[in-house]
Each structure stands twice: as structure tokens, then as C-alpha cells.
Amino acid sequence: MTQPLPFLKMHGLGNDFVVLDARGQALELSPAAARRIADRHRGVGCDQLLILEPARNGGDLYLKILNADGGEVGACGNGTRCVARLIFEETGQAEARIETRAGLLTGVSTDGQVTVDMGPAHLDWQAIPLARELDTLHLDYAKGPLNDPVAVNMGNPHVLFFVADAEAVDLESLGPQIETDPLFPERVNVGLLQPLGGDHLRYRVWERGVGITVACGSGACAAGVAAARRGLTGRQVRVTLDGGDLRIDWRDDNRVRMTGPASKSFAGTLAPELLG
Numbered sequence: 001m002t003q004p005l006p007f008l009k010m011h012g013l014g015n016d017f018v019v020l021d022a023r024g025q026a027l028e029l030s031p032a033a034a035r036r037i038a039d040r041h042r043g044v045g046c047d048q049l050l051i052l053e054p055a056r057n058g059g060d061l062y063l064k065i066l067n068a069d070g071g072e073v074g075a076c077g078n079g080t081r082c083v084a085r086l087i088f089e090e091t092g093q094a095e096a097r098i099e100t101r102a103g104l105l106t107g108v109s110t111d112g113q114v115t116v117d118m119g120p121a122h123l124d125w126q127a128i129p130l131a132r133e134l135d136t137l138h139l140d141y142a143k144g145p146l147n148d149p150v151a152v153n154m155g156n157p158h159v160l161f162f163v164a165d166a167e168a169v170d171l172e173s174l175g176p177q178i179e180t181d182p183l184f185p186e187r188v189n190v191g192l193l194q195p196l197g198g199d200h201l202r203y204r205v206w207e208r209g210v211g212i213t214v215a216c217g218s219g220a221c222a223a224g225v226a227a228a229r230r231g232l233t234g235r236q237v238r239v240t241l242d243g244g245d246l247r248i249d250w251r252d253d254n255r256v257r258m259t260g261p262a263s264k265s266f267a268g269t270l271a272p273e274l275l276g
């Protein structure tokens with residue numbers, strides 16, 4: 001019979017996570033079990049599950065990321081900051097080295113917040129990926145009132161639409177239609193970007209495999225890259241999400257750094273019936 005399993009609840013600007021430690025004992029979580037845990041009425045409730053596994057290539061650990069729908073994904077910026085904080089606290093190290101499907105990511109503590117190097121921005125159509133060759137800086141794509149987006153892969157796929165008023169767009173309805181459009185064979189995270197003047201952006205997101213969330217770290221990185229590529233901002237921007245602000249720095253070496261909070265909520269134990 002499955003044993004009760006300890007978990008930690010964390011969040012980055014309200015993008016919330018159930019963190020499970022599988023470093024001591026292997027954990028095979030089915031997509032159905034992940035969905036039960038993520039359920040906000042019958043489980044713990046979260047946007048993503050973060051599973052800490054033993055390192056495979058000399059890092060501190062391997063981070064496996066599951067969306068609330070149970071699907072495994074390559075990147076989670078807010079979650080990576082949270083895991084970096086755990087590594088700082090566990091080891092006393094000044095730098096965390098986190099292995100992910102998208103490569104090795106490093107984190108450092110910055111004035112009570114966490115800065116993570118999210119790796120390179122991928123801009124080729126094959127890397128997004130798109131179903132056919134298109135210019136990712138001006139994607140020939142429209143849905144309802146939204147058109148001419150930028151596509152960026154930050155270890156996961158993002159499409160970003162520039163709008164005059166992000167609050168006025170019906171993201172609840174358009175998000176799932178765009179997420180599942182055949183142009184995006186691995187589905188896509190959908191962002192609305194409103195330039196607020198200077199190097200400040202408003203960003204709302206429909207996350208693949210979740211829905212509207214109050215913050216998406218990889219999406220904020222993609223937003224900074226998209227706005228700079230369009231010449232609307234510099235390469236260092238402040239991104240205002242529903243849950244608060246992130247600082248994004250798209251460096252000259254093409255790597256993207258993100259700075260923001262990483263917070264603990266509570267610890268608990270998962271009932272065996274959730275695990276199945």
C-alpha cells in the first residue's frame with residue numbers, strides 16, 4: 001500500500017507549487033495522481049508539481065515539472081526560483097545548480113529575492129516548435145482580436161500578443177483556443193503584453209496545461225525577449241503580472257536572467273488515496 005507522502009507548498013508571486021522530494025526514494029507519479037494532487041477542491045491545489053530527483057550530471061538535483069493537467073514540461077521559472085531557495089537553505093551554498101529537461105539552470109540569492117539564469121531564448125520556428133516555417137518575430141497568426149504575435153521558447157513554448165489594454169482581452173476564452181491550435185504541435189503558453197512606457201510591461205498569461213495563472217516566470221522571460229526584439233523596450237525590463245513584479249535581463253550572450261520572490265506557504269502530508 002502507498003505510504004503518506006510529505007510535501008511542501010511554495011509559490012512565486014502566487015504561481016503555486018506542490019514540492020515533492022524524491023531524492024531519497026523514487027516516486028512514480030501517474031498523470032492522474034498529479035491531477036488529483038493539483039485539484040483545488042479535492043487535493044492540495046497547485047499550478048505545477050515540482051518533483052526533486054537525484055542529480056544526473058553534477059548539479060544539486062534534477063527538477064521534474066508537471067503541469068496541473070499531469071503533463072511533464074521543460075521549464076518553470078517561478079518554480080526554479082523556489083527550488084533554488086530550498087537548495088540555499090539545505091546546503092548553505094551561495095549558488096544552486098538545478099538540472100532540468102531544458103538544461104542546467106543556476107540560481108543565486110539577490111537582496112532577499114532569487115535570481116535564476118533561465119538559459120538561452122530560442123527563436124527559430126523549429127525550436128518553438130511551430131508546425132510550419134514562419135517568422136517568429138512577426139508570426140503570421142491571428143485569433144479573434146489578437147494578431148501578429150512573437151514566439152519564444154524559454155525551455156517551453158510561448159506566444160505573446162501585444163495589446164493596448166491587457167485587461168480588456170477575453171483571455172479565458174481565447175487562451176485555450178490558441179493553446180491547442182495546430183500551429184503549435186506541443187501546445188503553447190499564451191501571453192498578452194501591454195507596453196506601459198519605458199522598460200515596463202504588463203503581462204497576463206494563459207498557461208498551457210493549467211489555465212490563467214497569476215504569474216509565469218518563463219513567460220515573463222519570453223515577454224522581455226519579445227518586447228526587446230520588437231524594439232519596444234531595452235533588454236532589462238520590469239514585468240508586472242497579476243501576482244506582482246519580476247525583473248528580466250536578456251543578456252548579450254542570449255541567456256535570460258529573472259529576479260523575483262520565492263515563498264513558502266505550508267508543509268503537509270499527502271493521503272495515500274491521492275497517490276493512487
Ligand SMILES: N[C@@H](CCC[C@H](N)C(=O)O)C(=O)O
Pocket residue numbers: 015047048067073074075076077078079156157189207208209210213215216217218219
Ligand atoms: N508557471 C511556470 C510555467 C510552467 C509550465 C508551463 N505551463 C508550460 O506548460 O510550459 C513558470 O513560472 O515558468
